[in-house]
Amino acid sequence: MFSLPVTAAETRLDTLFSQLEGAAPEEARRIASEIELEWAKSGSPAMDLLLRRGKDALEADDMEMAVEHLSAAIDHAPGFAEAWHLRSVAFFRREHYGLALNDLAQVLALEPRHFNALFGMGRVFEETGRAALAHEAFERSQAIHPHHEAVSEALERVSREMGGTDL
Known part of the structure; x- marks a missing residue:
């Protein structure tokens, strides 16, 4: 059995995601920006x-x-x-x-850790009146990027719409 070589970009992304997980808010913003720069290459x-x-x-x-x-x-x-x-x-x-959701599904098939795609999916669900699915997508995004401000705001908004609040 053999293993395929891991590209430098994949290794860098893995490292950045590991750092993002436990980062303080200010550091998380910097790391998330670095991840976004890698995604743009x-x-x-x-x-x-x-x-x-x-x-x-x-x-x-x-x-x-x-x-x-x-x-x-x-x-x-x-x-x-x-x-x-x-x-x-x-x-x-x-x-x-529908087209937006299709593209977001493609993003997540290619990069399951794409916290912005998960946020986007949540926004589509929110706009189309599917609060429970929106909440789930926002939670998945927040699990990857715990300090994503737009996700935190969206979770609060959708939780209120669903009739409860997160603790």
């Missing part, structure tokens, strides 16, 4: 450019252009989880929740 300058253009379009509130650039990245690099994630954001903003 496709290994291809062309795919990185498409991702950057997709991000720029999202920031400019041009969802059509964002979907176009990110779809091109996905077509050429279907294993690039961050392209799927950002396209899900564009779909969510266009209120295409």
